[in-house]
Amino acid sequence: MLRYIEGNEVKLTPNDGIFIDAEFYYTKEKFTALEPHRLFPKSGGNKYVTLLDADGNQVAIIRDTASLLPESRKTVEDALEEYYMIPRITRFIKMVDTFKIWMWTAETDHGILTFEVKNHISTVKPLYDGRVLITDTSDNRYEIPDYRKMDPRSVKMIETML
Amino acid sequence: MRTSINKAFPEKFLEKRREVYGENDPLFTVVGDLAMDRRYGDGAICFEKDRLTVFGDQYASQTKTVSYGELENVSVKRMYGNAYFAAKYRNGETEKLMRFTFFSANIADAAADFVNGVIADGFSDELLNAVENTYLEQRSFCPKCGRKLPSPDAECLNCTGKKKMFSKFAVYALPFKKSLLACMLLSMFTTAAALVPPYVTGYMVDTVLPGKDMRLLLTMIGVLLGVYVLQFAVTGFRAYLLRVTGDKIVTQIKKDIYAKAQYLPMSFYDKTSTGSVINRINSDAAAIQNFVLKISQEAVVQFFTMIGILVIMLCMNWRLTLFSLTPIPLVAMVGRAFGKNIKPRYLRIWRRNASISSLLADTIPGIRIVKAFSHEKESTGKFDAYCNDWLQEEKKISKVVSAFPAVMTFLVTCGSLIIWLSGGSYIIGGRGGITVGLLVSFISYASMFYTPVNFFANFNDTYQNTLASAEKILDILDAEPERDFTKDTPERIDGKIEFKNVNFSFDRSKKVLSNINLTIEPGDIVGIVGTTGSGKSTLINLLMRYYDEYDGEILIDGKNLKDIDIGYYRRQIGFVQQEPLMFRDTIFNNIAYGKPGAHVEEVFRAADIANAHGFITRLPDGYDTLLGERGIGLSGGEKQRLSIARAVMRNPAILIFDEATASVDSETEHLIQGAIENLIRGRTTLMIAHRLSTLRKANKIVVVDKGRIIECGTPEELMALKGKYYKLIQIQSMGEKVEAEKKAENFE
Numbered sequence: 056m057l058r059y060i061e062g063n064e065v066k067l068t069p070n071d072g073i074f075i076d077a078e079f080y081y082t083k084e085k086f087t088a089l090e091p092h093r094l095f096p097k098s099g100g101n102k103y104v105t106l107l108d109a110d111g112n113q114v115a116i117i118r119d120t121a122s123l124l125p126e127s128r129k130t131v132e133d134a135l136e137e138y139y140m141i142p143r144i145t146r147f148i149k150m151v152d153t154f155k156i157w158m159w160t161a162e163t164d165h166g167i168l169t170f171e172v173k174n175h176i177s178t179v180k181p182l183y184d185g186r187v188l189i190t191d192t193s194d195n196r197y198e199i200p201d202y203r204k205m206d207p208r209s210v211k212m213i214e215t216m217l
Numbered sequence: 218m219r220t221s222i223n224k225a226f227p228e229k230f231l232e233k234r235r236e237v238y239g240e241n242d243p244l245f246t247v248v249g250d251l252a253m254d255r256r257y258g259d260g261a262i263c264f265e266k267d268r269l270t271v272f273g274d275q276y277a278s279q280t281k282t283v284s285y286g287e288l289e290n291v292s293v294k295r296m297y298g299n300a301y302f303a304a305k306y307r308n309g310e311t312e313k314l315m316r317f318t319f320f321s322a323n324i325a326d327a328a329a330d331f332v333n334g335v336i337a338d339g340f341s342d343e344l345l346n347a348v349e350n351t352y353l354e355q356r357s358f359c360p361k362c363g364r365k366l367p368s369p370d371a372e373c374l375n376c377t378g379k380k381k382m383f384s385k386f387a388v389y390a391l392p393f394k395k396s397l398l399a400c401m402l403l404s405m406f407t408t409a410a411a412l413v414p415p416y417v418t419g420y421m422v423d424t425v426l427p428g429k430d431m432r433l434l435l436t437m438i439g440v441l442l443g444v445y446v447l448q449f450a451v452t453g454f455r456a457y458l459l460r461v462t463g464d465k466i467v468t469q470i471k472k473d474i475y476a477k478a479q480y481l482p483m484s485f486y487d488k489t490s491t492g493s494v495i496n497r498i499n500s501d502a503a504a505i506q507n508f509v510l511k512i513s514q515e516a517v518v519q520f521f522t523m524i525g526i527l528v529i530m531l532c533m534n535w536r537l538t539l540f541s542l543t544p545i546p547l548v549a550m551v552g553r554a555f556g557k558n559i560k561p562r563y564l565r566i567w568r569r570n571a572s573i574s575s576l577l578a579d580t581i582p583g584i585r586i587v588k589a590f591s592h593e594k595e596s597t598g599k600f601d602a603y604c605n606d607w608l609q610e611e612k613k614i615s616k617v618v619s620a621f622p623a624v625m626t627f628l629v630t631c632g633s634l635i636i637w638l639s640g641g642s643y644i645i646g647g648r649g650g651i652t653v654g655l656l657v658s659f660i661s662y663a664s665m666f667y668t669p670v671n672f673f674a675n676f677n678d679t680y681q682n683t684l685a686s687a688e689k690i691l692d693i694l695d696a697e698p699e700r701d702f703t704k705d706t707p708e709r710i711d712g713k714i715e716f717k718n719v720n721f722s723f724d725r726s727k728k729v730l731s732n733i734n735l736t737i738e739p740g741d742i743v744g745i746v747g748t749t750g751s752g753k754s755t756l757i758n759l760l761m762r763y764y765d766e767y768d769g770e771i772l773i774d775g776k777n778l779k780d781i782d783i784g785y786y787r788r789q790i791g792f793v794q795q796e797p798l799m800f801r802d803t804i805f806n807n808i809a810y811g812k813p814g815a816h817v818e819e820v821f822r823a824a825d826i827a828n829a830h831g832f833i834t835r836l837p838d839g840y841d842t843l844l845g846e847r848g849i850g851l852s853g854g855e856k857q858r859l860s861i862a863r864a865v866m867r868n869p870a871i872l873i874f875d876e877a878t879a880s881v882d883s884e885t886e887h888l889i890q891g892a893i894e895n896l897i898r899g900r901t902t903l904m905i906a907h908r909l910s911t912l913r914k915a916n917k918i919v920v921v922d923k924g925r926i927i928e929c930g931t932p933e934e935l936m937a938l939k940g941k942y943y944k945l946i947q948i949q950s951m952g953e954k955v956e957a958e959k960k961a962e963n964f965e
Contacts, residue, residue, distance in 0.1 A: 057825050059818075071311070073296060094839035095805070096297060103817065103840075111835045116821070140255055140298035140318070166257035168250075193320040196298050215561035217568070 058115040060106075060123075065115075067127035073138040075130050077106060077114065086114055091134050096141075097188060101132060140165070144189070144199045147209040163197065170195065181217045222246040223324045223352065227259030230272040233280045237270055238263070245348055247328050249273075249317035251299060260315040262302060264328055264348075266340040271314045283314075291332045293325045297837055300325065327351035389466050396462045403455040404518045410448040411665065412525060417441055419658030515672065523669035526662050533655060533662075540639040541663040544632040548670055551628065555621045562614045569607040575801065576603055583798045589761060590810060590867075591784040629667045633660050706785040710870040711774050712739040712901030714760065719769035721759060729755045731924045733769070737917070742902045744912035744932075746945060747921035753905045756921065757873055760903070761792065791864030791896070795876035797856045804833055805840035807859055811866030819866065827862035827892040829855070854889060861892045872902040909949050918942055 066078045074088045086108065094103040094116070101120040105113050120128050120135075142163035149160040149169075157172040170191040172178055180188040185201035199205065202213050226234065226248060243263035252258030253275045260273040270282045289305045291314075300322050302315045317325065327348045334344040390397060417437055425433050530538040580587055580596050587596050640656040719733040730752050737743050745753045759767055762783055771778040773786070791811075799807050808823055809815045820840070824830040832855055836842045844851065851859070857877060864872065877889060886908070893904075894914060906912050912932075920928035920941050928940050935942040 057821055057830065072313075073294075092834065092837075092839065094834065095841045096838055097841040099841070105834045105839070107834065113831065113834050138296045140296070142298075163257075165251075165255060168257045193318060193322075195318045195320065215564055217565065 057113075060115045060117045061119075062122050063124050065123070065127065067123065067130040069130050069133065073134050075106075075134050089114055091117070091131050091138070093135065093139065096139060101135065104131060104135065141196050141198050142168075144197050146206060147212045150212050150215075161197075170197075175216045179216045187213065187217070222248060223321055224248045227261055227272070229259055230261060230279060233272055233278075234261075234263070237280060237282070243270070244345060245328070245352065247302070247315070247317075247321060247324050249302075249315045249321055249325075251316040251318060253313065253316055255299060255316065260317070262315050262328070264331065266335070269314075269332065273315060281314075285332060285336050288332070288336055290336060291329045293322065293329050295319075295322060302329065324351060389469055392469075393462045393465060396458055400455050400459050400462065401517055403451050403458075405521060407448050407452050407455065408518060408522045408525070410444050410451075412529060412662075413444050414441055415658040415661035415665075416529075417444075418661065419652075419654035421654070422657055423652045423654030519669035519672045523666065523673075526666045526669075530659065530662050530666070533659060534651060536643075537636060537640055537651065537656075537659055541632055541636050541659070541666070543635055544628050545667075545670055548625065548628050548632075548667060549673075551621075551624055552671055555617070559614070559617055559621075562610070562617065565610050566607070566614060569603065569610055573600070573603045573607060576600055579800050583800065585761075585763065585794075586792075586798050586810075588763070589787050589790065589792045591787050592810070592813075593784075595813065625667075625671060629664060632663060632667065636660050636663055706782045707774065707776065710786075710789045712741075712870045713737065713772075713774050714871070714901065714903075715770075715772040715775075716756075717770040717772065719759065719767055719771060721755065721764065721767040729924050730759070730767070733926060735919060735926060735929065737901060737903070739901055740899055741917055742897060742915045743904065743917045743919060744909075744915035745903060745905045745919045745921060746907075746909065746912070746942065751921045752924040753921050754875060755924075757875055757903065757905065760873070761790065762786065788867065789870045791867050791869035791872045791900075793857070793860050793864050793872075793874045793877045793893075797860030799844045799851070799856055799859065801845060802843070803840060804836075804842045804844065804859065807844060808862045808866060811863040815866055820862075823862040823865035824859075826865050826895045827858045828888045828895075829858035829862050829892075832858075854886075857889050858892055861889070861896060865896055870900060872897055872900050874902070874904040874906075876905050876907060909946055920945075 064080055066080065068076045068078075070076050070088050074090060077086045077089055078084070086106070089106040089108060091104050091106055093099060093101070094105050102118065104117040104120060106115050106117070108114055117123065117131065120131050123131065142165040144161045144163050146162040147159065148162060148167070149158075151158045157175060158169060159172055160167065160169040170193075172189065173192050178190045181202075182188065185203045187199040187202050189197040189199070191197070199213065202210060202217070205213070222245065226246065243265050246261055246263045249260035249262075250257060252260065253273065258274065260271075262272070263270045267286075268282055268284045270280060272280050283304060287306055289307050291302065291304050294301050294303060299316060299318055301313045301317070302325050303311055303313050305311050315325075331344050331348045334341070417440060421434065421437050424430075425437055527538070530541065576599060580600075587593060636656070636659060640651055640659065643651045644653060644656065714735075714737040716733045716735040719730060721730040733756065745756065747753050758764055759771060760778075762778060765779060773781060778786070800810065805817075805820055808820050808829075811823070812819070821830060824833055833840060833842070861877070874893060877893065897914065904912060904915065912918065916931060918928070918930065918932050918935050919926055920935070922941060928935055928938065928942055930938070932942075936946065
């Protein structure tokens, strides 16, 4: 049976970085070093977060971190923040194409970087709401929250890929 | 030994490195690209035989040396989009030493193995060699430009230059060099012939007409006629020759791409849709053919045409030549601007074409699943949306493509106006030695001159060719559609199935099913067994209404199957095939395919029943994991469990399993079997199985042989009968016994 967590039935406390401890109030169960993972890392944000034990077995699913007690919510969201790194691209500085291999230099919320994009037909995914998901040749992921809201030069550059 | 490093050592730590190592080098270095706060930054770890030294801003001194003696172990923790290198000390403390993106993750893994190996057994060359090999595999960067290469020894496309690219494509033209040379010569002939009429026209205006010489006029007309006849005859022959040669080139290119595609690694197909591969074979091959022909033919011809006209014009009058050249910079600029503007648009069109091809590659081979889930409307809607997307882009490009020739014609016309103005004023003023005939022929030459100018201005443009296959499209459009979606829709289906005197053949030459009579009660679990080709799957195909042209009757709850609305009926069936077909979409959408608009928790429940939720949660992207075509990226058993989850979503009255566990190992079979048992409770279930062990829950067994039902009854009845089923059980038991013995003796 799948076990869902909602509201104040659990107390989540930080363990170490990406790990958290869980204490269920009603059943008195305690779990340590659980790893929260998003079940929908690309589309679901902090809704449906699974808690996995050291063997990768699921202990429970948090339906929405917003429904947790403030401390528990902070604990799980901090751990998720630590685990997931999807830099948000805010501006494109340069895109150089040589025989369909692209070197992109972009400004992100993690700083400026240059990365390589190959086969952009399958690695640059535009979504209906203006979001663009990008995977580089090292399998790092990036996101443009809404490409239409970027500066005109960046829009022009990315539109070529969409 | 060469010091291994995955990228340039961070400049900011060079001084510190010098302090630690002097002019010496460590054994190897792993350079990271994230600071500990996860901003892009620098970090590095240098490894020695007995210690490692970390360089990073997290330390006040920017460096920290750790002896392997202090460590219990080191590890690399991969997260989502980033990872860290961690140390566990003997005193129980842990520390994150460096953070990095997946760019450095493989090297970091090798370094961790090295350190753990040294901690366990001491330093050895084997440990170092293992790291060196990882570096060699990873060192796929061009030493010249730093670009990542597809493999360690691959050529860098960036640095090989366009010349090399030309020579690669020129290979396709070489076998046809004689025909291409002939085409070029013929083309030069027609170009030279085209230069004659303006000269003759000028001569007629200046000499023949004022001299009122009828004989000379007829001679000149004869000359013109001769030139025209020759010109058009040669043009026609050249066009034929060029087309045949072009076809041969494109055929060879297609063959080569296809042959290459057969040998590409699966990782290529994980990331590339077959739709775009198809697009490449069909469209890009034609584009290369275009390119080869353009280089070998048009560029040469246009170049000589331009030079020839320029020489003639200069010989006729150098002043007028200079005037006529005035619009050229403008023409070249407009041409360039057009090329620049049109290239990204063509790329967008290409992308939309590839999307359409991908959808076709997904849904046409998977048409059985589309029909089984009554998804015809959704498929059509998706295709409509993709086509509309393409149409929108095509509309945008049409504006530019239509405006361009008009602008160019306008500019060329302006050029002729300049010649009229300057030449006319010379004639009226009686200066420059210009005659009316010369002016007329000059204007003709000037307009001819702009064609090569335009050609070279647009040389970099992408050219799109459409391969019309009207015949094949008509084949599809003219085909008869599947019948009736609007008949009887019973309130519910209990699941009673009756076959009455059913006979069926695909092409009427051979009966595949003969005289099938079978009654299945609601809730029955029926195992259908038989040898390959005995007709088991055909029986299911008829039950699924994939074929209607059978004799006899199939009744569902007493109603003729053909009288029940086909869409409604198929929605009542959960169908799990031997080769589960996954679509190029997320895991979530693949499961939810069974019930569009399903609540997320229904999908979780279905996955859980199908024993799939566990492995999905362990995937980095969870339910968002994007599957390649046909579910590439998952094992056969995982795909099968997703396919069962999809069937669960339907809450079907009838379940059909067609060799659901045939292509998986016994452990996976056990998991799938568990999933099936979760699902079949209370539903009419038909299971085709080779492995008779999968039928242990069946209360009825049907043995099919050569298109006939030869035995039917409970397993106990058939065992007592000692017929075909009994023999199959005996054979499989013997096989299992042999397998068990082989296992016991450790035989492969």
